[in-house]
Amino acid sequence: MASQHHSLPRQVRLVEVGPRDGLQNEKATVPTDVKVAFIDRLAAAGLRAIEATSFVSPKWVPQMADAANVMACIARRPGVVYSVLVPNMKGFEGALAAKADEVVVFGAASEAFSQRNINCGIAESIERFRPVAAAALAAGMRVRGAISCALGCPYQGEVTPEAVGRVARLLRDIGVQHVGVADTIGVGTPAKTQRAMEAALAVFPLDEVSGHFHDTYGQALANIYACLELGIATFDTSAAGLGGCPYAKGATGNVATEDVVYLLQGLGIDTGVDLDRLRAAGEFVSTALGRPSASRVARALAARETGTVGK
Ligand code: HMG
Ligand code: MG
Numbered sequence: 001m002a003s004q005h006h007s008l009p010r011q012v013r014l015v016e017v018g019p020r021d022g023l024q025n026e027k028a029t030v031p032t033d034v035k036v037a038f039i040d041r042l043a044a045a046g047l048r049a050i051e052a053t054s055f056v057s058p059k060w061v062p063q064m065a066d067a068a069n070v071m072a073c074i075a076r077r078p079g080v081v082y083s084v085l086v087p088n089m090k091g092f093e094g095a096l097a098a099k100a101d102e103v104v105v106f107g108a109a110s111e112a113f114s115q116r117n118i119n120c121g122i123a124e125s126i127e128r129f130r131p132v133a134a135a136a137l138a139a140g141m142r143v144r145g146a147i148s149c150a151l152g153c154p155y156q157g158e159v160t161p162e163a164v165g166r167v168a169r170l171l172r173d174i175g176v177q178h179v180g181v182a183d184t185i186g187v188g189t190p191a192k193t194q195r196a197m198e199a200a201l202a203v204f205p206l207d208e209v210s211g212h213f214h215d216t217y218g219q220a221l222a223n224i225y226a227c228l229e230l231g232i233a234t235f236d237t238s239a240a241g242l243g244g245c246p247y248a249k250g251a252t253g254n255v256a257t258e259d260v261v262y263l264l265q266g267l268g269i270d271t272g273v274d275l276d277r278l279r280a281a282g283e284f285v286s287t288a289l290g291r292p293s294a295s296r297v298a299r300a301l302a303a304r305e306t307g308t309v310g311k
Contacts, residue, residue: 013048014047014260026289029062046278053070083144084104086103087105087128108122108149112155144177150181150188185248188213190222211236213255240283240298
């Protein structure tokens with residue numbers, strides 16, 4: 001990899017997206033009280049940023065239909081930023097009423113994915129986000145923007161770094177403060193990841209660029225390391241590796257928070273997260289969903305405790 005100008009960051013901020021990206025993709029309805037308990041356990045584990053839910057159309061994503069209730073029932077911890085996804089002003093009104101700390105508008109670097117996910121093209125999506133960003137800033141909320149399909153699209157294939165840079169500029173120009181570069185279908189590899197991140201870094205400062213990696217092809221940890229080499233210090237991760245997008249078929253979960261915490265601990269990078277309590281939160285939700293955790297670290301540590309391996 002060519003770009004190794006920075007030493008690795010000493011601290012990393014993890015944005016836990018399991019309750020949103022993770023649960024939005026579940027077929028069976030997850031009860032609101034399970035979502036709430038999951039979020040509260042994540043906050044207790046030391047996560048300081050949690051994407052709690054989405055104010056989207058319940059016809060499009062039925063699993064997020066209880067967004068207002070989830071926000072009303074969680075125990076808000078001081079110092080934790082609770083963010084929510086909003087695609088338009090209707091979603092923003094929900095976020096405002098729910099007193100979300102931060103809203104996330106979600107665009108794409110691919111026209112085809114934008115159409116499938118939010119039913120409009122890239123230019124039209126920016127026009128829908130414009131009043132959202134203005135209203136959020138006026139209300140004292142932070143505004144993040146996600147760029148889906150930054151490393152490849154399930155409908156249109158190749159996506160260039162230039163396309164990522166273009167959407168990053170459009171988002172910046174409407175007042176979005178932070179941009180998340182997302183590998184929605186997990187196809188990226190480290191050198192390509194660095195090119196996409198550099199396109200975003202040409203528009204946003206280092207602190208305001210994050211990586212969001214689905215682990216479909218097993219590349220997410222390598223891609224995170226490639227981002228660390230660029231000095232990027234914010235990543236979206238998902239406890240127990242939950243996740244996927246209903247409009248990106250075949251895409252598996254986000255990189256597991258447990259696996260990223262383990263990686264960062266090994267590098268001496270502080271996250272403020274207690275791995276044992278995080279594992280307990282991941283186990284709680286995995287049990288509720290009736291399947292094993294997708295986190296390699298959670299599974300390895302559980303196996304060690306029950307004496308099956310590693311002793
Ligand atoms: P549309 O059908 O074009 O919307 O959908 P519309 O404005 O024509 O409204 C149609 C109906 O939806 C109306 O209801 C509206 O009131 C309602 P009706 O009159 O028919 O009863 N509606 C809403 N209801 C609740 N909340 C709202 C809302 N907006 C309209 N905010 C829309 C356009 C954007 C709404 C729809 O396509 C949608 O909700 N899409 C969401 C898709 C989604 O949530 N995808 C997953 C999240 S993105 C992701 O996972 C990627 C990410 O993780 C990064 C990565 O990995 O790439 C972030
Ligand atoms: Mg995602």
